[in-house]
Amino acid sequence: MTKIPLMDLTSNFPQIYDEIEEKLKYLIKNTQFIGGEEVKLFEKEYADFCSSKYAIGCSNGTDALVISLKTLGIGPGDIVLVPANSFIATSEAVTQAGARVNFIDVEPESNNMDPQKIREYLKNNKNKKHVKAIIPVHLYGRMANMDEITQIAEEYNLKLIEDSAQAHGALYKSHPPAHFGDFATYSFYPGKNLGAFGDSGALITNNEELYIKAKSYVDHGRMGKKYEHAMEGANMRLDTLQAAILRIKLRYLSQWTEMRINKVGYYMKGLSSINDITLPSQRSDLLQSWHLFVIQTAKRDELQLYLKDRGISTGIHYPIPLHLQPAYKYLSYQKGDFPITEQLSQRILSLPLWPEITEYQIDRICEEIGKFFS
Ligand SMILES: Cc1ncc(COP(=O)(O)O)c(C=O)c1O
Known part of the structure; x- marks a missing residue:
């Protein structure tokens, strides 16, 4: 009896392995481990893939959510709405940013955040005035009901972050994630549709100001010159070797x-x-x-x-x-x-x-x- 795994991460090796090996050898021989051309090019190519203006490579999909929240100024005293049906990374990021998570039920048809339930919370809950953002998750690669959710975010003046960790290449009425939200965040965990050989992730935005701030945050708040910091950030950079692997895989x-x-x-x-x-x-x-x-x-x-x-x-x-x-x-x-x-x-x-x-x-x-x- 031959076994069938849930997913087979080796079956694309014939397409990509030799090219990745050659590229990694080159980068290792030239000690290119942090930043550089591979990261820059990946960010450009992934932004193009997402039909968006800016991409920022980062350490993983959870950090991509944390960076988005921090960049949008969400923190202590704020509430963020998150679907109850997701991986814990979505809600964990809210707590890491210092805010409080509030769960929302999902629609039976899409398994995604139910806009009606968001409305009910925003109308009736005693904490409604503390809500600052919504994080819909595009679960299993199917985008949430973004017409409705975007409308609610606009009506209530809420920030919108699309957790797209499972939705590389997905479209809603021809629009990719980040068309709707302030940010769309991605995971390149090895099992994801675009998977690195380790952890990594990205944020996508069409807003230049948010891009500059988030780009700085992932690299210790660095602005312009080395050792000049506009703010405290974190070390949440995308590794050069992972960027190189992702660039090769992105073509497929x-x-x-x-x-x-x-x-x-x-x-x-x-x-x-x-x-x-x-x-x-x-x-x-x-x-x-x-x-x-x-x-x-x-x-x-x-x-x-x-x-x-x-x-x-x-x-x-x-x-x-x-x-x-x-x-x-x-x-x-x-x-x-x-x-x-x-x-x-x-x-x-x-x-x-x-x-x-x-x-x-x-x-x-x-x-x-x-x-x-x-
Ligand atoms: C919906 C969702 N959000 C966030 C993440 C976090 O991504 P990462 O594992 O890269 O931190 C995942 C990863 O499994 C996920 O499935």
Whole structure:
């Protein structure tokens, strides 16, 4: 029985390995480890990829969120709205910036932050006047309802940061992240659609003032000359070696997204006749970059175990809603506060997906899922 992983990070090596090896050898021999041309060029090329004016490379996707919040002046006394259905990095960044997180439930159809629930909070909650920003997450590569969320941010004069860690190349009505928000933030964690060989991330903005401030923040508040600091910042720079790797991989990213879309189409056909599962919904005005392919079923845990016993790895993104994490006990949320997120956490299952997964592998997965329910 050949095993099928949740994702295979080696299957693009034939396309990229030799070029990366050659580039890394050159950079190491020339001791180019911090900053330099590779970082500069990556920032230019990634901004172009995102159809945006400015990109700033940084240490990881969590720091990209922290830098955005700090640059926007959000800190102690402020509240930031974050979806309850996300990876903890989204809310962790708010706390790291010194602000307080408030969770919002998600829509059942998109699994993303529910604009209606944001409105309810901003109308009714006693803390509403402390809210300074919203961080929608474009989960699994599907962008949140940005028409509505942008409208709310404008109405209430709130900052908007799009957590796009899972949404490289995604579009909402032809617009990429950062078209809507003050910043869009990205992670290049190895398993992401654009993954480095270690940690790294980026911020995107179309606002020159924010760009200058954030660019300075990632490098100790440096302004112009070395050892001249306009403010205290942090060491959150993008490594030169990671920038070089990302530049090479970026050239293939659109092709890899296309391959993901095709594989998802193949999955959809293979699973369409199984009534006991809910397939992810699609909308013609979205380009979904399919970081994850997430189905839903009432028998999630049994199905996951059944597949595991047959060598097929799956994932749950995420099994514990953020508001019920021990880390947020101090916020006094209760079970039942965010019913959609809670229901999803019991039902969701991420199936194996990467650009080069074969139709043969997908056939096997669909066949096993069919057998489980028959
Ligand atoms: C939604 C989301 N936000 C933020 C992050 C943080 O990115 P990083 O791991 O690069 O810090 C991740 C990474 O998994 C993520 O999935």
